[in-house]
Amino acid sequence: MQLDKTSPSGTGTPATRTLGVLVIASLIALSLFGLVFSAEDVVQGSTVRIMYVHVPSIWVAYMAFAFTAISSAVYLTAKNRSLGWDRFAGASAEIGVLFVAISLVTGSLWGRLTWGTYWVWDARLTSTAFLFITYIGYLAVRRLGGTHRQRARRSGVLALLAVLEIPLVHFSVRVWRSLHQEASVADKGTDVELDGLMLFSLFFGLVAFTLLFVWLVIHRQRTLWLEDAYADKGLDAAIVARREEAGV
Amino acid sequence: MEHASFIIGSWVLTAVSVVVYAVFIVKRGRSLSQNASREEFPWT
């Protein structure tokens, strides 16, 4: 097939390309704000700069898992059972796993500098680790095979079970042990004191990463559509082949 | 900058993993879309 070089190919559209440019620009701006313009923290010094990637990463991860849960619920309850919702759930969970991994690593680097240790057994860290493992399991179930509908129903139920599991784990770990600093922006007066520009950088980071998430989830969902469509194409051919088995 | 290796390391790690993942998605989308005609895509 001759590809028309001027016409766009793949999963992009003019809208997503605009979004992509916006994402790249805002991420470059974020690194300038985070690494150059914003001041050092009075207590933590320059190590606070890790915050500008760590906090937005975990923000994206939470958002992604919430979106997975919502999409799964919509898939399971909607009358038409559109597989698009299932693909959104899968795309979102995959992105969530990536960002939870990023935030665990950057978080432990940050922890090494501020607490002197890579890991502490506090409620938030521990339940984040559980989140990571749980959604790795979710992605494994998505790959179990079978028809698209089987995959969608199984993983949809599993995503809703995870919504139940995570608060239970968090609650029990919290009662078990809690040493972690409270979320520093929500509760003033803890060890990070953010001035205006630092606060701006942080919120800018949240916005930039949210845009990044939107871009990623749209494209990932589209590649999943292509994968499903490819499998269905294979099905048409397989049905023809199956019919030709007759009388052989 | 104090602890530059940790800080730069965090940023580089984040950037690299996001870029690798984004490139993977785009490449996979391009190669898979060879198998379907553009009129079928729900997004075009």
Added chain:
Amino acid sequence: MQSVIELHGVVALLGRFPALAGVDLTVNRGEIVLLQGPNGAGKTSVLRVCAGLLPIERGTGHVLGIDLSTQREAIRSRVGLLGHTNGLYLDLTVSQNISFWASTVGANQAEVEAAMSLMRVDGRLATVKASQLSAGQRRRTALASLIVRRAEVWLLDEPHAGLDSAGRDELDSLLRTAVASGATVVLSSHESERASALASRSVVIDGGRAQ
């Protein structure tokens, strides 16, 4: 005549493989329909679709007026399927197996014993573990479990396999009795002469379609 099973262009998948590639099949009440065809032609899958076990990917299907695409679960209690496997618990005895299936439909002990003696798995065999039975004895145990379920549609995959000739005669007369009392039977069999004599009609399944 009232149709009990109606399949139109049914495609069903095993994993990604289209075991059924567009089956059209109509079965009327009181019929005994024989499915014929080579191994791997899709006979088993037709029976599993009709039992509501295998979902329909494309096409439409109704069994006893119930839509197979949307209400698969509702069909199950009204059909009885004897599959390739016997559905027995190998660590339970013959009578424990049959009693278990009986208790799920509320059949009483008398019905259990009647089914066991009809299928000749009573007496000494009753207390033998299913894992120690011969293939034919397992088949008969599975048939006895099916009898106590009192299904409206009987879907039998190779019911004659493993039975001796007396067992086959008993099975045939059992099926005739069931049909006489209002049931419908679809079966596959390699005993084509015997099955053709029993069946009111036969359908050839090949290449995932009814020919």
Added chain:
Amino acid sequence: MSTHSVSRITVSLAVARKDLAIEWNSKILVNQVAPFSAIVMVLFAFALDNEGILQRVAPGLVWLATLFSMLVVIQRTFAVESADGALDALRVAGIDPSAIFFGKAIALMVQLFALELLLVATAVVLYGVEMSALGFLEVLVTLATATIGLGFVGTIYGGLASAVRGRETLLPLLLLPVVAPVLIGATRATEAAFESGGAKVSEGWPWISLLLMFAVIFGVVGSVAFGPLIDE
């Protein structure tokens, strides 16, 4: 024609009785799983070669050994269903999936409870654990509530993992994160009951309420979620 007068409870109990009869006939739990659990307890003692430590961490070891043995029991309880296509037969018999769920969960609970009693006894004998009468009562209550939760959640994920043949290896990955609250709650409650590390018996009861909450939640959810998970 088929009768539908059989109540869900009757069917659940029939399924549970059937699973327990299978165990009674095959003695897998007694002859294979129980010795496995015991050897795990012995191996813990080798790994933590210090009597003081053993006594201190005995509650955690009891529950870790329970979780590992549970994986084996769950795999067994679904292997008997798939060995000769019985799960298909259950589904085609039109049996309410929630009845299968409760039946299998009850049978699993009975087996787990027996196993846990054995593990506690092993801890008393091998690790030198001592209990007051009230502590013993607390242990029993802990075992009961934790077992109910484990039975429910184990049946949910066991059913999912067994739905796809040859992928039973998925079970530990899916199940172990979910049972973390049980491990935490049951270990703390048992610590209180054993009075290990200076804990008091009275400190255990709040943890038992956590276990109870877990059991109720997964009992309700499992009765709804089990059907879609085991279906094709």
